[in-house]
Amino acid sequence: MTRGIEITEETFEAIASKLQEELIDVIENDRPVNDYELIVYKYIFISELGVPLLEDLGVEIIDDGFILYIIPDNLDFKLLRKLDDEFDRFTLFFAPNDFQLIKLKFLLCDNNV
Numbered sequence: 001m002t003r004g005i006e007i008t009e010e011t012f013e014a015i016a017s018k019l020q021e022e023l024i025d026v027i028e029n030d031r032p033v034n035d036y037e038l039i040v041y042k043y044i045f046i047s048e049l050g051v052p053l054l055e056d057l058g059v060e061i062i063d064d065g066f067i068l069y070i071i072p073d074n075l076d077f078k079l080l081r082k083l084d085d086e087f088d089r090f091t092l093f094f095a096p097n098d099f100q101l102i103k104l105k106f107l108l109c110d111n112n113v
Helices: 010-026 033-049 077-086
Strands: 055-061 065-072 090-096 102-108
Touching: 010 033, 010 055, 010 077, 010 102, 033 055, 033 065, 077 090, 077 102
Parallel strands: none
Antiparallel strands: 055 065, 065 102, 090 102
C-alpha cells in the first residue's frame, strides 16, 4: 500500500512530536483513554506517520508505554529508524513473529530531552 500524499520531513517531525507529548501525558498521568482516542492514535501512526499495513490489529496503552499491533505491508527499516529518532522519550522495540504480526512497543524512558 502506498500513500497518496507524502508529508515533508518537518511535518513528520511536528506530528510525531505532538503525538509523543500526548502519549507521555496519558502514561505519566495514568489518564484513562477511551476507544475513540485509541482509534485516533492508531490513525495518526498509520495515516499521518505512514506506517504501512495490510491489517491493523490494535493499539494498547500499558503502564510504561504503548504497543501497536500490525501486519505490515513492506515496512521499511528507515521508517522504524525515523520513528525511533522522533519518539526520543521512548525506547522502541520491534518484535516480529512467524505469523507476520509485528508488535511495535514504545516504552517511556527517563531521559527528558
